[in-house]
Amino acid sequence: MxxxxxxxxxxxxxxxxxxxxxxxxxxxxxxxxxxxxxxxxxxxxxTGVIERDVAVVSPKVFGKRMMVIVLLTMERDRPDRYILMREEFAKMPEVVQCHHVTGAHDFVLRIQVSDMEEYSAFVERVFHEPYIKRYESLAVLGSLK
Amino acid sequence: MxxxxxxxxxxxxxxxxxxxxxxxxxxxxxxxxxxxxxxxxxxxxxTGVIERDVAVVSPKVFGKRMMVIVLLTMERDRPDRYILMREEFAKMPEVVQCHHVTGAHDFVLRIQVSDMEEYSAFVERVFHEPYIKRYESLAVLGSLK
DNA sequence: AAATTCGTGCGAGATTTTCGCAAAAATTCT
DNA sequence: AGAATTTTTGCGAAAATCTCGCACGAATTT
Missing domain, CATH: 1.10.10.10 (Winged helix-like DNA-binding domain superfamily/Winged helix DNA-binding domain)
Incomplete structure (x- = not known):
């Protein structure tokens, strides 16, 4: 362009x-x-300046009332896992957003679920892996934009 | 609905x-x-199930190549600052997203800027306030969704 | 089982987008 | 600078898309 x-x-x-x-x-x-x-x-x-057009659906009405931000730290010896990780996250409907970052953590995820139970199940299923060193969950109280 | x-x-x-x-x-x-x-x-x-429709603009072409996620911790004695904070963040064009969260941090911000210089200026201007205890910057290497 | 409500498909009318064209504006070339 | 070229504009017609009234069929209520 x-x-x-x-x-x-x-x-x-x-x-x-x-x-x-x-x-x-x-x-x-x-x-x-x-x-x-x-x-x-x-x-x-x-020309791709506008990548796409999307409808913003209310999470509430959609039944996904709970939002959690997760800071993920991986084991340092498995860099190959990063790419696989990203691809898997892309497929999970709970993962609304996923950023690969530098610093104390490796990934920042935004998770959307119905309730605590669903979140627990998700954590159990996804984060309890040997190559994940540690994760920190931040429940979202409110958002802007 | x-x-x-x-x-x-x-x-x-x-x-x-x-x-x-x-x-x-x-x-x-x-x-x-x-x-x-x-x-x-x-x-x-x-009925508000679809809240709005938006165009997704490519950050690259838009000249905002750098994305940073900031974990913000406020001083515990200024709860009144929270609402003011959110309102101010809402006005800043650099702040693409802002979540108020529970846990070790208080806010998770997604910042979009052109380069490190612009980011430094932003940090200087916004985060060096007495009621902000600490902030952690995570530069985003790549994103999904 | 009749009455009511609700959502459907059809199709006409209204709105919106696309496109060709000639003119205006901006850019490049000599 | 001024001519030639390219780009973008506004207009208006044609195409595409959306909105809405209507009659009908399915589900629910009385």
């Missing part, structure tokens, strides 16, 4: 907030015609 | 993956008519 100008940035800003905005709505806020806005958005999608 | 049936769950699953799917595409995958799908989706939005 070439360069993004101020119009593109404004469009991205708006669509990050609400991706269902119509061409006319965008036109109003951006100061271009509807067609011009939509053409630009189309291009942003094609 | 009353109860969600298997059609609703399937629709949510699909729209979480790609919220730009058309009525016909949904109809194919779900096994209802286009109109029925769109009516259901409309209802899911109205």
């Amino acid at each position: 070439a360069e993004l100008d101020k119009f593109d940035y404004r469009l991205l800003e708006l669509l990050q907030e609400n991706s269902r905005m119509t061409g006319n709505e965008l036109a109003d806020k951006v100061g271009l015609s509807s067609a011009a806005c939509l053409r630009r958005v189309q291009r942003l999608r094609e | 009353a109860e969600l049936d298997k059609f609703d769950y399937r629709l949510l699953e699909l729209l979480q993956e790609n919220s730009r799917m058309t009525g016909n595409e949904l109809a194919d995958k779900v096994g209802l008519s286009s109109a029925a799908c769109l009516r259901r989706v409309q209802r899911l939005r109205e």
